[in-house]
Amino acid sequence: MNERIKTLVILSPGFPENEEDTTCLPPQQVFVRSLKAEYPQLHVIVLSFQYPFAASEYDWYGVKVIAFGGGGRDGFTRRKLWFKVWNTLLRLNHQYQLVGLLSFWLDECAFIAHYFSKFKRIRYRCWMLGQDAKAGNRYVKWIKPEAGELIALSDFMVEEFNRNYGLKPEVVITVGIDTRMFNFAPVTRDIDIIGAGSLIPLKRFGLFIEVVALLKQSYPGIKTAICGSGPEQERLQALIIAKKLENNIRLMGELPHSELLEMMQRSKILFHPSEYEGFGAVFLEALYAGASVVSFVKPMNNEITNWRIVNTLLEAEQAIGSLLGDTGLEFEAVLPFDIRDNVRRMMELFE
Structure with missing residues (x-):
């Protein structure tokens, strides 16, 4: 047999x-x-x-x-x-x-x-x-x-x-x-902050918009993007208009995964405002794409290079502002987990 x-x-x-x-x-x-x-x-x-x-x-x-x-x-x-x-x-x-x-x-x-x-x-x-x-x-x-x-x-x-x-x-x-999914051809870091995830209340992308509004006072030309779709999309678009951030924040909708990775390689910082996160892959993808990460959640007990944990809106604004103001900021690929x-x-x- x-x-x-x-x-x-x-x-x-x-x-x-x-x-x-x-x-x-x-x-x-x-x-x-x-x-x-x-x-x-x-x-x-x-x-x-x-x-x-x-x-x-x-x-x-x-x-x-x-x-x-x-x-x-x-x-x-x-x-x-x-x-x-x-x-x-x-x-x-x-x-x-x-x-x-x-x-x-x-x-x-x-x-x-x-x-x-x-x-x-x-x-x-x-x-x-x-x-x-x-x-x-x-x-x-x-x-x-x-x-x-x-x-x-x-x-x-x-x-x-x-x-x-x-x-x-x-x-x-x-x-x-999977490092094979990334294309490391030279890119211009023309996106200051990127957000990625489902547009649902748990992800709190309203805080992303609030932080960009604060940062605009020091960086009037700040360029950011939120990638994802969900029931919060109309509310977030209305908030962007109310804050007069139409020239600063783009809602990109849901992108094919390869396009999202390319967007991350063009970004300086991933800001993830979610109040709960098991361990979003977007964190690791952004780190390997060379971006810094700022988040309210800390999945692992050990520190991870180029990842800053914040607890308040003000701390988020300060952390991101310090990164944007760092003229010597390097965009190195970090691979915590293969x-x-x-x-x-x-x-x-x-x-």
């Missing part, structure tokens, strides 16, 4: 619908592509619960994706989705040698993967990637996870989860940078 192919199954709420869909979960895309590149003999299958919205099976850079097309529906429809995923896992377990299950986020993906791993005695890990560490996550009560099956995205998330649930995830694996190292650390958990 032929030996079954060793396979890692990843369960995710969403995944790109094709290779051109670069705006869907860019950090997870980078991870899966690097996983396949570092372990070419390993068969990787992604089960995507909600997005793409249409059910289908397709190849994505040599990775098999099974999309269930949940479309965010709840109630009985969601229970039917879980039943379909469970049956698919039964089929895959029969067809392949499953070396492990990895869920992105502690949510419904973790719920199914946790209980299926118990049922079939398959190694399982849950990679917590953001707001799933906050209080009120119903899946924590339903799953009752063990510390050993939890991977936190950052030191901050370890403490956040422990504070809310009295349990410390045993492993920290951050997002990482995705290849992160992939290897992840696979050690399944070996």
